[in-house]
Amino acid sequence: MRLVIADCSVDYAGRLTAHLPRARRLLMLKGDGSILIHSETGSYKPLNWMNPPCNFSIHEPEEEHLNDGVISRWRVSQVKTADILWIQIYEIHLDVDHELGKDPGLIKDGVEAHLQELLAAQIELIGEGAQLIRREYMTPIGPVDILAKDATGQTVAIEIKRRGEIDGVEQLTRYLELLNRDAAIAPVRGIFAAQEIKPQAMTLAKDRGISCLILDYEAMRLDSFDPDSLFG
């Protein structure tokens, strides 16, 4: 990875057109050919960037640029699309190169997929006597997170979110509308399950006859290791 701190201006043309006036910035040239342009502020998103794979070339400044004090022009272009980034370099304050090698990558824990897995394994959390039909039940408009049957034999569609907001209720509503057209499983009722449900989402769900279920991730995780369950 090559790190350059330089006074530069940038022009991007691709999915949109953008320009960065002259200022001191960090230019980060990754081993995969990508480039990121960072400033002192702003969260992790760079001011400008080019995704790999891309071509990098150095050009002599034309007269117009020389008069402005440009000492070099960098051209970075996307190989697959027409995106182009032009960087005008005025002065370089740092220029170092280090090989980082391959990264083993991030190990994550505690995302939506986990919640789904846990609830499928502990389906009785939606009500005693409930039985799992299947996870990721496919419909023409997308997969329903969990399809189950309750103690009375009624089909239940469950939408799981980490944070329950209005669009999750909308999503479940669409599924229910579709599923209820299928005579084989209708009538289907809905459960909106999340670690946290926003009041607005709760209100909308109730208004549509959808039950809400707050999931306790920690408790579910512990339960999944409950030795009793091995003999259940």
Add this chain to the structure above:
Amino acid sequence: MRLVIADCSVDYAGRLTAHLPRARRLLMLKGDGSILIHSETGSYKPLNWMNPPCNFSIHEPEEEHLNDGVISRWRVSQVKTADILWIQIYEIHLDVDHELGKDPGLIKDGVEAHLQELLAAQIELIGEGAQLIRREYMTPIGPVDILAKDATGQTVAIEIKRRGEIDGVEQLTRYLELLNRDAAIAPVRGIFAAQEIKPQAMTLAKDRGISCLILDYEAMRLDSFDPDSLFG
């Protein structure tokens, strides 16, 4: 901005739990207190990060870490939330500090607002004889991108997206429901216009009687410069 290239391992605990095994990486400490951890690959998103404002402190490694060869531990915590990042440093290969100063910021051009402007100017793209009523037509639940009348005199509500996905159809559906309660303009039909429309969104739109219109940004942009239009 401080740039450190170091052999390190990272543990994040916050909205999720994540771990990065030991490897050589770039640690970027911005002036606003944020930190980014980048590897040689991957697009602009860092492997791990902490958003400003945050507290930074250096800790002596405990025995368990010393045995692993840790020479220092960095603790970065979010001020507002409970998020914490622990970085174990094994070896430092670069450590430089440069002041970048304030950045003048990015100037953009060519996003969704542009599409709306172009379609309003070329409203006949939705059908010959169509006429613009107005852009950003206000309703209690938000502005409809474009309201128009077709050749038959029927009111048309248009939702514009760069990429048409399901939530855009939902949005238009809500507007149509509301607009159709207004006797002065009802009945209102809907058009979902985008540069690209996802199959599922297309399906849902058709199911709800909403037409779809693919917008050719380049063609529309060229048309808007058509010299004939100056004399039309």
Add this chain to the structure above:
DNA sequence: ATCTTAATTTCGGCA
């Protein structure tokens, strides 16, 4: 301050 919507979204999973 809070909520809504766009993003050069990026990223991972599955058909």
Add this chain to the structure above:
DNA sequence: TGCCGAAGTTAAGAT
């Protein structure tokens, strides 16, 4: 490979 949905989404604009 393409499509779909989640993300520690982030970020910008409106209420």
